[in-house]
Amino acid sequence: MKKITLILFLLFFSFNSYAQFTQGFETGIDNGWTIINDGDANGWVQNTSPSGGAIEGDAVASISYSSSAHDDYLITPPIAVSVGSNELLSFYVKSRSSTFLESYEVLLSTTDALEASSFTEILQASSDAPNSWTPLEFDLSSYAGQTVYVAVRATGTDEWQLFVDNVISYPAPSCPDPTDLAVSSITASSASLAWTPGGTETAWEYVVQAAGTGEPTGDGTATTANPISLSGLTSGTDYEIYLRAVCDPLNSSSWVSTTFTTQCDTFTAPYSQDFEN
Numbered sequence: 001m002k003k004i005t006l007i008l009f010l011l012f013f014s015f016n017s018y019a020q021f022t023q024g025f026e027t028g029i030d031n032g033w034t035i036i037n038d039g040d041a042n043g044w045v046q047n048t049s050p051s052g053g054a055i056e057g058d059a060v061a062s063i064s065y066s067s068s069a070h071d072d073y074l075i076t077p078p079i080a081v082s083v084g085s086n087e088l089l090s091f092y093v094k095s096r097s098s099t100f101l102e103s104y105e106v107l108l109s110t111t112d113a114l115e116a117s118s119f120t121e122i123l124q125a126s127s128d129a130p131n132s133w134t135p136l137e138f139d140l141s142s143y144a145g146q147t148v149y150v151a152v153r154a155t156g157t158d159e160w161q162l163f164v165d166n167v168i169s170y171p172a173p174s175c176p177d178p179t180d181l182a183v184s185s186i187t188a189s190s191a192s193l194a195w196t197p198g199g200t201e202t203a204w205e206y207v208v209q210a211a212g213t214g215e216p217t218g219d220g221t222a223t224t225a226n227p228i229s230l231s232g233l234t235s236g237t238d239y240e241i242y243l244r245a246v247c248d249p250l251n252s253s254s255w256v257s258t259t260f261t262t263q264c265d266t267f268t269a270p271y272s273q274d275f276e277n
Contacts (some may be wrong), residue, residue, distance in 0.1 A: 007244050020086050021077065023167040025059045032077030034113040034149075039071030044154070051096045060165040064152045065100070070154040074164060075113045077138070078147045084171055087141040091167040095160070097133035102162035103155045105240055106138065106204055113149040129162055141172070175247035178204065183260040188235035191260060194227035195243060198253055203246040211238035212247055215255050222243070236264040 013039065023031065028046045037043040047062030050080035054060045060072055081087060088135050095102045103124040138147060154162050176198030185192040193206070205220030208230055220242065238261050247251040 013148045021167075021169050023076075024054070024057050024165060025061045026057045028075070028264070029061055032259075034073075034075040034077075036075065036113075036151075037071075037075040037156075038047045038073075038116050040066035040068035042066045042070070043072050044074045047163070047270045051161070051167070052094070052133075053260050054163075055092050055165040056060070062161055062163050064161050065103075065156070065159050067158050069157040072154045073107075073116060073119065073151040074154075075149050075151045076167065076169075078113070079142045079169055080147045081143045081145070083141050083144045086169045086171060086223075087139060087144065088137060088172050088217045089140055089167070089169050090135060090137040091152075092133045092135050092163075093129040093152070094133045094165075095129040095131050096163065097160045100159035101128035101131065101156075102159045103128050104162060105153050105155065105222050106136070106155055107151045108140075108143075109149045109151070110143065110146055113151075119149075119151050119153070123150065133165070136227075139172070172196075173253065175199070175201065175245055175251045177253045177256050178243055181241070181243060181256060181258040183241070183258060186260055186262060187264050188263045189231065189233045189244070191230045191233065191262065193226050193230060193241060193243070198245050199247070201245040201247045201253075203245055205244055205252070207242045208233075208239055209242075211240045211259055213240065216242050222246070224256055235262050235263045237262050 025046050029035065029044060035044045044061050044063050044066050046059055048059045050060045050062060063070060063072055079086060091106065103126055105122065106124040108121040108123055109118040111118045152164055156162065158186045178195045178198050180196040182194050185190050203224050205222055207216045207220040238259065240257055240259045242255045242257045
């Protein structure tokens with residue numbers, strides 16, 4: 001028989017939706033969260049001693065195996081989506097064992113959290129949760145102006161345990177980080193760097209320095225080119241390169257980085273070395 005557990009004050013929350021929130025399940029599956037159990041007898045519960053620990057604190061949301069298939073929904077409070085306020089939703093998932101990976105999917109409802117049939121939109125198709133904490137992020141900006149509910153639906157059969165932790169609703173960064181930094185055409189004294197812009201920015205800053213120097217504390221070299229050519233490098237040297245987007249003079253992204261090593265110098269025969277020095 002279908003069992004619906006409305007965790008806390010459903011009547012109140014049916015008329016109230018959230019902007020930003022963080023849920024680490026330290027005090028239970030509460031604050032407007034909903035559980036629908038359409039499968040086996042086991043459902044989503046708070047677990048205060050998950051194998052391998054939580055992302056933060058002690059507790060996670062957890063569901064344990066059964067010989068019957070899961071069909072269990074862990075559902076967020078209503079989210080009133082507003083661009084610049086809470087268009088991103090992220091959380092972590094994990095299977096307890098690499099031998100028994102738990103399958104799950106992420107669904108969305110634009111109507112209610114009362115019926116499983118309301119979750120008609122797929123944010124992530126069914127997949128197995130890895131055996132290490134894996135971050136997921138979903139862009140809800142296409143639902144701006146609507147109130148939505150997001151569900152993690154457990155679908156595994158006779159595996160072990162599936163964990164969810166640190167669910168956060170938050171705004172997208174105003175100046176997103178560049179991604180996919182790639183160094184190519186490496187020689188003894190030069191290289192090329194390309195990347196994927198984080199948004200619509202057309203200006204960046206970069207710093208090339210010896211590996212291990214760490215994140216820059218000042219400005220970098222400005223550029224509007226992508227890719228860029230790096231020259232004047234030392235042969236056989238480990239480098240790190242930091243890059244950030246400049247969306248306007250007062251708004252830059254975080255620094256992102258990658259590393260590379262220049263080639264060694266080549267010598268034309270005949271060549272001699274007496275090692276006197």
